[in-house]
Structures are given as structure tokens and as C-alpha cells.
Amino acid sequence: MKLLWNEEIETLSAGALTRLESERLQEQLPYNFASSSFYRARFEAAGVKPEEIRSREDLPRLPFMEKSELASSQLDGSLIGVNQCAALEDIVRVQATGGTTGRPMRIALTRRDIADYNEMGARALWAAGCRPGDIVFECMNYNLYAGGLSDHMAFETLGAATIPFGVGNTRNLLEMMTQIDQDVAMWSTPSYAVRLAEVAAQMEINPRDVGLRKGFFSGEAGMQVAGYRERIEDTWGLRSGDLYGAGELGMHCGECEQRDGVHYGATGFVLTELINPETTEPVPFTDGASGEFVYTSIRRQASPLMRMRSHDLMQVFTEACACGRSTFRFRILGRSDDMFIVKGVNVFPLAVQATITGSQPRLTGEFQIILDRPLPIDYAPRILVEVARDVPKHGHAEIIAETEAAIAKNHNFTCAIELVEQGTIATEKKTRRLIRAYLEES
Ligand SMILES: [Zn+2]
Known part of the structure; x- marks a missing residue:
């Protein structure tokens, strides 16, 4: 079986990565300009022509955007707001990004955007140890938010047997897992694995007898906290993988078997900058550097982002990883909103x-x-x-x-x-x- 989901992309050399990012940036920005009056106005306000932005180094000439401004732009009754760049005839899905603060922001996807989401998700899940043949209970919320449906599609793309369980019905979940006489896996928040163990205790089920052997966890940063994941792994007798996503980008980053940070999996789709959150100056991607992630879509049709601030503070690692991936790794320091x-x-x-x-x-x-x-x-x-x-x-x-x-x-x-x-x-x-x-x- 192959070692990486997409060996060509996940082992790109630094030079090839720069070329790929620049090429796609030079396609995306003129597309944004031509398709959206909002983007046109942004370029004009900055006094920049889209073709003048050729690489990551040129990006600081463009202003930042905030999720809140996109969300507010939807209050006028439009489907996805000012950054809609694809025609409605090409949009096949609308979701929203969650988050604990602010109002939800609707985002749209074309068929190609969905295929790209699936590709990023499959890279991340493969890194985290998911394989065809895994029976995965998908226990995220199947609703407006990306965690349910989009992540489900990523598991299917990878080739796992995916069960759309959703949240709630915890007792039924335990009964079904126990009843299946094979090892199973689950996709949930880490705190749901803790909650599930509570319910197992009430039902007088020993978690280790359930056969839950792989846990793919996301949505909370607790997995990186010493002691927390060990407790979940010990309780269930499972091996866990930590994943990271952002609603507007999909789940796209996964931890490899080295457990040394989460690998960036959006190569070729999203260009991620690192900035100092206070001064907003760019921070060079050097091993151990920390700063806030800023996202620019470089292959997105319906709802492209252009220098969108994440307010997530990260530490990045750029030294080669023993797993063979050349993609950078990172760990979450916290949300600047939560600080x-x-x-x-x-x-x-x-x-x-x-x-x-x-x-x-x-x-x-x-x-x-x-x-x-x-x-x-x-x-x-x-x-x-x-x-x-x-x-x-x-x-x-x-x-x-x-x-x-x-x-x-x-x-x-x-x-x-x-x-x-x-x-x-x-x-x-x-x-x-x-x-x-x-x-x-x-
Ligand atoms: Zn690795």
C-alpha cells in the first residue's frame, strides 16, 4: 500500500512549492478581480493590479480581510456575500463556518471546490493513519457546518467505510459499535470520546471491549495537551490521530505517525502566510517561528479568500519529518480571540x-x-x-x-x-x- 496519499504533492521541494504557489496565485487573483466587484474594489483601493501579485512575497501589498466582514455582507440577503466568484449555476453546495464567536459565514462550493476539499481531507486523514478497510463512525454534526458532510466525503474519498452517525444517540452508538464484531474507528471531537466513556460506564460497558481502535479527532486543541490524549487512548485502547481544519477551508491538516505537529495538507489550494498578530508584519517560515495564519485561496471557484486573518496563533516546524512529507508542520498555541x-x-x-x-x-x-x-x-x-x-x-x-x-x-x-x-x-x-x-x- 502507498505510504502517502499524494506523494508528488506532499514531498514537493521548496523550489517546486514556490513555483506551484506562484502559478496558481497568478490564475486566482485575476479570476477574483474579474468575477467580483468586492475584489475589484480591494485591488483598486490598494492601487494594485492583480497581475502585479506574482508570489507570496507580493501578497503584503494587499489588505487583510476578516471573516466578520464577509458574514456581515450576507445580511443584505445574498447567498454567500461579496466574495462570491462563481455563478449560481456552478454552485452545488452551501455550508457555513461555525466558531464560538460571531455569526456564521455562509460559504459555497462548486464541484471542483468539493473535489479539492476531499483531496485535502484525504491527505490529512491518511497522515493520521486512516486507511481503506477502516470502519469509521462519523460523529460530527451533520448540519450547516462543514464538520459533518464535508469530512464524511473526505473519508469516502480516502476509501474508508464511513457511517454517517452524527451527534446524539450516544447509547445507540455504543450498542452499534459493540454489536459489530470488528475493530472500528471514530471521527469526533476529543471531548466526545470522553463523554462516550462516561455513557459506557453508565451502561456497564468496558470501553476496551467496544473494539474502538482508531480515533480521529478534531475541532478542539486538547489533543496536544500532555495527559489528555493519553487518557483517551488508555480508556479505549485506541490509537488517536490529531487533525485540524478551518470551516472555510475544510479539514486539511493531519498529524503523521511521528506525532510532531500537524502536517499542512492544503498545498496547491491555499497559500498560508504567517504574520505577527499585533503588527501584522509577515513572519518568515523558519523552524519554530510562531504567528497568526493568514489564508489566500489559490484554487477556489465559489468563495475564494484573499489574505483572510484566521486569528489562530500557531508555531510552525519546517525541519524535514521522518515520515517523508516535506510539508511544514504546526501546533496550535491558541486563538487570539480566546486569549x-x-x-x-x-x-x-x-x-x-x-x-x-x-x-x-x-x-x-x-x-x-x-x-x-x-x-x-x-x-x-x-x-x-x-x-x-x-x-x-x-x-x-x-x-x-x-x-x-x-x-x-x-x-x-x-x-x-x-x-x-x-x-x-x-x-x-x-x-x-x-x-x-x-x-x-x-
Ligand atoms: Zn511527518
């Missing part, structure tokens, strides 16, 4: 997670940070933390004191830990780690 500042200290929920999973098994590792009042955060934010069922009540005060001390020591801020019952935080959907409670009461 909050307590008395001058920048805090990422993902970093806090590492401290909380460090207190397993007394704590389950599940948590939520609650910001009760708007900025400035000059108070001790509450952190809800699940305490394991078998910890007696008289031990709670000690756990609270220890966890507050560990957070103060590791992250330099004071918090107020509140213990909640095991099984109350992880949900079937994406578990939110940061709740801005002051925005939600109204």
Missing part, C-alpha cells in the same frame, strides 16, 4: 488545560474558564473543574487549594476554582473552554 489578559498576564485556555490534566485522576481534566465581567479582568476568574466521582467530599477543599496554587505558579494569575460533578462539562459537541458570561446574559 484573555488578567492583570497584564496573557492567558490561553489551552495552556491552563495542561495544568488541570496534570491533576488526573482526581480531576477528570475537563474544565471551563468563566469570565463574569468584561475587561479589564482585575478579579479572579472562575474555573469550573470536574472532580472525579470517587474523590470523597472531605477531600475537595484540598484539591481546590492545590489547583489554585498550581495555576498561580504555572500561569501567573489568581483564579477561583469551583468543583463540579464528573460528566457535567464534556458535551457531544465542541466543548467551550472559555465562556464570556457577561456577553451571554441578556
Whole structure:
């Protein structure tokens, strides 16, 4: 069996990659200009002609775009807003990007856009260990958002036997997995694998007897937190693969067997820049560099993006990987939207997670940070933390004191830990780690 899904593209030399990106950029930008008055206006405002942008180095001459401006442009009643570049007759699917903040942004795909989504997804899933012959329960939400249907199509493209299970019906899922007398795999958020184990316990099923041997996880960054994935793998006796996607690009990045960051899988489809989120200056792609990803479509018909800010902060790795792929790898540092500042200290929920999973098994590792009042955060934010069922009540005060001390020591801020019952935080959907409670009461 082949080693990589697309060996030619995934092992491109740096020079060949630059040529491919430049070639496609020179096709995409004149297309955007010709097809959309919004893009035409952007070029004109910047005083740039599309044919003057020939390579990645020229891109900073163009302004950034924000997801929020595209979403707002749809309020006028248009299908997908100002960046629609394909005729309606060529559009065959409309989805929206999710996200925990802001309103959903509708995106459209042509047949070729869908084929490209599938190709990126198959590269990522292959890297993460999925193979034809795998029986995959697809447990993402089949709705407006890309995680259900689009990812399902990527599994089919790769050749896995894919079961469109969706979310909910957790007991039925366990029954069906158990009833099938072969190893199975699942595609879900990592917190759903935690939730599933809770339900298995209620049904008096030992997770290890279910035959779930591969877990492909995405939608949350917890997999990179020490302790979290090990717990999921131990509970089920499975091997997990970490994947990354963005609603507007599809699932496109997967971790290889080296487990040394997630490989970029959108080569030839999306040109990704790295910028300093504060100054917006380009950051060179050198090993270990960090910054925010900015996306430019270089082969997209219906809803192309042009320098769209992701607000995802990443660290990139460019040294050769032992798996043979030449694509860069990265890990998520956090979302700039999720970052909050307590008395001058920048805090990422993902970093806090590492401290909380460090207190397993007394704590389950599940948590939520609650910001009760708007900025400035000059108070001790509450952190809800699940305490394991078998910890007696008289031990709670000690756990609270220890966890507050560990957070103060590791992250330099004071918090107020509140213990909640095991099984109350992880949900079937994406578990939110940061709740801005002051925005939600109204
Ligand atoms: Zn690799």
C-alpha cells in the first residue's frame, strides 16, 4: 500500500512549492478581480493590479480581510456575500463556518471546490493513519457546518467505510459499535470520546471491549495537551490521530505517525502566510517561528479568500519529518480571540488545560474558564473543574487549594476554582473552554 496519499504533492521541494504557489496565485487573483466587484474594489483601493501579485512575497501589498466582514455582507440577503466568484449555476453546495464567536459565514462550493476539499481531507486523514478497510463512525454534526458532510466525503474519498452517525444517540452508538464484531474507528471531537466513556460506564460497558481502535479527532486543541490524549487512548485502547481544519477551508491538516505537529495538507489550494498578530508584519517560515495564519485561496471557484486573518496563533516546524512529507508542520498555541489578559498576564485556555490534566485522576481534566465581567479582568476568574466521582467530599477543599496554587505558579494569575460533578462539562459537541458570561446574559 502507498505510504502517502499524494506523494508528488506532499514531498514537493521548496523550489517546486514556490513555483506551484506562484502559478496558481497568478490564475486566482485575476479570476477574483474579474468575477467580483468586492475584489475589484480591494485591488483598486490598494492601487494594485492583480497581475502585479506574482508570489507570496507580493501578497503584503494587499489588505487583510476578516471573516466578520464577509458574514456581515450576507445580511443584505445574498447567498454567500461579496466574495462570491462563481455563478449560481456552478454552485452545488452551501455550508457555513461555525466558531464560538460571531455569526456564521455562509460559504459555497462548486464541484471542483468539493473535489479539492476531499483531496485535502484525504491527505490529512491518511497522515493520521486512516486507511481503506477502516470502519469509521462519523460523529460530527451533520448540519450547516462543514464538520459533518464535508469530512464524511473526505473519508469516502480516502476509501474508508464511513457511517454517517452524527451527534446524539450516544447509547445507540455504543450498542452499534459493540454489536459489530470488528475493530472500528471514530471521527469526533476529543471531548466526545470522553463523554462516550462516561455513557459506557453508565451502561456497564468496558470501553476496551467496544473494539474502538482508531480515533480521529478534531475541532478542539486538547489533543496536544500532555495527559489528555493519553487518557483517551488508555480508556479505549485506541490509537488517536490529531487533525485540524478551518470551516472555510475544510479539514486539511493531519498529524503523521511521528506525532510532531500537524502536517499542512492544503498545498496547491491555499497559500498560508504567517504574520505577527499585533503588527501584522509577515513572519518568515523558519523552524519554530510562531504567528497568526493568514489564508489566500489559490484554487477556489465559489468563495475564494484573499489574505483572510484566521486569528489562530500557531508555531510552525519546517525541519524535514521522518515520515517523508516535506510539508511544514504546526501546533496550535491558541486563538487570539480566546486569549484573555488578567492583570497584564496573557492567558490561553489551552495552556491552563495542561495544568488541570496534570491533576488526573482526581480531576477528570475537563474544565471551563468563566469570565463574569468584561475587561479589564482585575478579579479572579472562575474555573469550573470536574472532580472525579470517587474523590470523597472531605477531600475537595484540598484539591481546590492545590489547583489554585498550581495555576498561580504555572500561569501567573489568581483564579477561583469551583468543583463540579464528573460528566457535567464534556458535551457531544465542541466543548467551550472559555465562556464570556457577561456577553451571554441578556
Ligand atoms: Zn511527518
